Amino acid sequence: MDDKELLNMISKNAEMGVIGIDAVKDYAYSEKFKKELMNQREEYNKIYHSAHNMLVESGSEVEHPNAMAKMSTEMMSRMKTMKDHSDSKIAEMMLQGSAMGVAKVIRNLNEYDASNSEITNLGEKLRKTEELNIENMKRYL
Secondary structure: OOHHHHHHHHHHHHHHHHHHHHHHHHHOOOHHHHHHHHHHHHHHHHHHHHHHHHHHHOOOOOOOOOHHHHHHHHHHHHHHHHHOOOHHHHHHHHHHHHHHHHHHHHHHHHHOOOOOHHHHHHHHHHHHHHHHHHHHHHOOO
């Protein structure tokens, strides 16, 4: 995996985090939980913009999640929250998304040649953010 591929994976993963949070944030019941979701969204946004800027600076094309992935995330979120929109259910959904994100980041970091420490560090920041999100969501289950 080269720099461009890893940066695009980081960018897309963070963008999907934002999309996922945007799909459920209005259903959150408690203000404390809403604040937690917005803090996570802010972290994903920072990571997304860092990856985006690195891609642009290197002259690489910025890839976004495909429309089907976005639509699927939004539709599944709406369907799951229709049935149960408790903070616990939303936390479970967010935890599952972050767990998939952790696995994807680790797999891609292991495939990366680690030639650029700034990119490696950004990937590690995303991994740590996802792991922290999991820990934070556990409190709401």
